[in-house]
Amino acid sequence: MDKEATMPMAQQKTVVLYPSPGVGHVLPMVQLAKVFLRHGFDVAMVIAEPPAGSPDFRIVDVDRVAASNPAITFHVLPPVPNADLAAGPGKPPFLLTLQVLERYNGELERFLRSIPRRRLHSLVTGMFSTYAADIAARLGVPVYAFFASAAATLAVVTQMPALLAGRRAGLKELGDTPLEFLGVPPFPASHLVGELLEHPEDALCKAMVDVWRRNTDGTSGVLVNTFESLESAAVQALRDPRCVPGRVLPPIYCVGPLVGGDGTSPADQGRGERHGCLAWLDAQPEGSVVFLCFGSRGTHPPEQLREIAVGLDRSGQRFLWAVRTPAGTDDSAFLPEGFLERTKDRGLVVRSWAPQVEVLRHQSTGAFVTHCGWNSTLEAISHGVPMLCWPLYAEQLMNKVFITEDMGVGVGMDGYRAGFVKAEEVEAKVRLVMESEEGRVIRARAVARKKEAAAALEDGGSSRTSFDRFLFDAENLDKLLGK
Incomplete structure (x- = not known):
C-alpha cells in the first residue's frame, strides 16, 4: 500500500515549525521536522533572525541548512523595526532578542494566513x-511548544513563578543553597540559569519567566x-497536580532523542568529505x-587551555581535542612547549570544530569532556559515551547535576564552580x-542508556508511541477548533 493511500489526511496538512533563533534550537527542530515528514505531513520552518550581533544566538546559515533538507520548506521572516529597542547602557542583549521576537508576531501571522486554514495542522x-501562541489562538490554530532542553529543565522553569512570587530579593543571594523542585535532584541556587538569579522585578528576569511560562500556559502540549x-x-x-498548584499543565510528549549527524549539524553543513580526525x-x-x-560558543582563556593540555599530557590517555582558539591568540600559543611532539602518537588537536556526532558514534571514542549542552548530552547518551561534565553557561550547570546524579552517566569536573x-x-x-572501577560502572551505565534511547525510537517504543499520541490529540483538537 502506498503512502498516499495510508495517510490521505496527513498529506493535505502542513505543520509550521517556528524555532527559537540560533543553531542549538534550529537544528533539533530540523530533526523534529523529519519526524513529521515521515508521518506524511508537509513541513514549513519559519525563521526569525535575532538582532544583529546578538551574542546569545549564533546566526544560522539558513541556505545551507535548507540545502541539506530539501523536503522542508524554509521561510525567513522579513526584519521587523527595532530601532526603538536598541540596547542601551546596561540593557542585556538577550532582553532585546526577546523583545524583537515578540514583534515578529505580525509577520508570522501574515505567513500563517497565507496557508489555507483547512491545510494548517x-x-x-x-x-x-x-x-507566537497569541497568534495561533487568534487564528484558531492548535499550538504546541517544542522544548529543546531537558524535561528536568522544563520542570524547573515551570515551577519558577511560585518560587519567585513574593520575593523581595533575587535568588543570587542564596549562593550555593540547595534548591528543591518536584521531580528534580536538589542543586545549588547558583546553578540556575543566570537570568533567573536576578531580582524578580528585573526586566530580563521577568521576561525569561514569562517566555518560559508560555511553554505550558497557552499551548495545547509540549514536545x-x-x-x-x-x-x-x-x-x-x-x-x-502538585507541580503548579491550581493549574493543570498541558500534556507532555517525550519524542526524543532527536539528534543530528546526517548533514544538519554545523560541522556537517556543506562538507562532503570525511573529516581527517575520523581517519585518525x-x-x-x-x-x-x-x-x-x-x-559552538564554548571558549577558554589561554591559561585554562594550557591546564587542559598539561592534564591530558600527564594522564597518558589518547585524546581528540577540538579547540576554539581565543580571539587574537596564536594557534599554538596556548600549548605548553613540546606538547604536540610528546603526544603525537596518542593525541590529535583539531582547530575550531570537529564532526561531533560522528566522533561520538565512532567505536574508538571512550569518553566525552563536554560543556553539557542538551544537544551534546543527548548525542553522548545516544551513542553510549560517558561524560566528563564541564558546564559553562545557561542551563548547562543544571544539566551537569542531572547527568551525574540522576542519569548516572558522567562525573563532574569540580573546578568549573570556581571558573x-x-x-x-x-x-x-x-x-x-x-x-x-568507578569509571567502568559509569561506562556500563552509559551503554545501558544508549540501548534505552534506541528502544524509545523503535516501533512501539516510548517516544514513537508518544508522538503518535500527540498526533491523535492534535487531530481531535483541530477538529474541535474547526467547528
Missing part, C-alpha cells in the same frame, strides 16, 4: 518563541527532546579516546573514567 514554537526512561521523575512531575580515530583501539569539545579547572583534576578525572 498546527504551529510548533520553540522554547523562546512562545509569544520535549528527551525519552521517558531517561527523565522519568521529571516527566512524572510535569504530570503531577580509525587507527585507535576501541573505546580508548577521550574526546574534548565545548560547543578554573586545574591540570591535576583533568588528569585525575580522565583516568577515573578511563581506568577505574
Whole structure:
C-alpha cells in the first residue's frame, strides 16, 4: 500500500515549525521536522533572525541548512523595526532578542494566513518563541511548544513563578543553597540559569519567566527532546497536580532523542568529505579516546587551555581535542612547549570544530569532556559515551547535576564552580573514567542508556508511541477548533 493511500489526511496538512533563533534550537527542530515528514505531513520552518550581533544566538546559515533538507520548506521572516529597542547602557542583549521576537508576531501571522486554514495542522514554537501562541489562538490554530532542553529543565522553569512570587530579593543571594523542585535532584541556587538569579522585578528576569511560562500556559502540549526512561521523575512531575498548584499543565510528549549527524549539524553543513580526525580515530583501539569539545560558543582563556593540555599530557590517555582558539591568540600559543611532539602518537588537536556526532558514534571514542549542552548530552547518551561534565553557561550547570546524579552517566569536573579547572583534576578525572572501577560502572551505565534511547525510537517504543499520541490529540483538537 502506498503512502498516499495510508495517510490521505496527513498529506493535505502542513505543520509550521517556528524555532527559537540560533543553531542549538534550529537544528533539533530540523530533526523534529523529519519526524513529521515521515508521518506524511508537509513541513514549513519559519525563521526569525535575532538582532544583529546578538551574542546569545549564533546566526544560522539558513541556505545551507535548507540545502541539506530539501523536503522542508524554509521561510525567513522579513526584519521587523527595532530601532526603538536598541540596547542601551546596561540593557542585556538577550532582553532585546526577546523583545524583537515578540514583534515578529505580525509577520508570522501574515505567513500563517497565507496557508489555507483547512491545510494548517498546527504551529510548533520553540522554547523562546512562545509569544507566537497569541497568534495561533487568534487564528484558531492548535499550538504546541517544542522544548529543546531537558524535561528536568522544563520542570524547573515551570515551577519558577511560585518560587519567585513574593520575593523581595533575587535568588543570587542564596549562593550555593540547595534548591528543591518536584521531580528534580536538589542543586545549588547558583546553578540556575543566570537570568533567573536576578531580582524578580528585573526586566530580563521577568521576561525569561514569562517566555518560559508560555511553554505550558497557552499551548495545547509540549514536545520535549528527551525519552521517558531517561527523565522519568521529571516527566512524572510535569504530570503531577502538585507541580503548579491550581493549574493543570498541558500534556507532555517525550519524542526524543532527536539528534543530528546526517548533514544538519554545523560541522556537517556543506562538507562532503570525511573529516581527517575520523581517519585518525580509525587507527585507535576501541573505546580508548577521550574526546574534548565545548560547543559552538564554548571558549577558554589561554591559561585554562594550557591546564587542559598539561592534564591530558600527564594522564597518558589518547585524546581528540577540538579547540576554539581565543580571539587574537596564536594557534599554538596556548600549548605548553613540546606538547604536540610528546603526544603525537596518542593525541590529535583539531582547530575550531570537529564532526561531533560522528566522533561520538565512532567505536574508538571512550569518553566525552563536554560543556553539557542538551544537544551534546543527548548525542553522548545516544551513542553510549560517558561524560566528563564541564558546564559553562545557561542551563548547562543544571544539566551537569542531572547527568551525574540522576542519569548516572558522567562525573563532574569540580573546578568549573570556581571558573578554573586545574591540570591535576583533568588528569585525575580522565583516568577515573578511563581506568577505574568507578569509571567502568559509569561506562556500563552509559551503554545501558544508549540501548534505552534506541528502544524509545523503535516501533512501539516510548517516544514513537508518544508522538503518535500527540498526533491523535492534535487531530481531535483541530477538529474541535474547526467547528
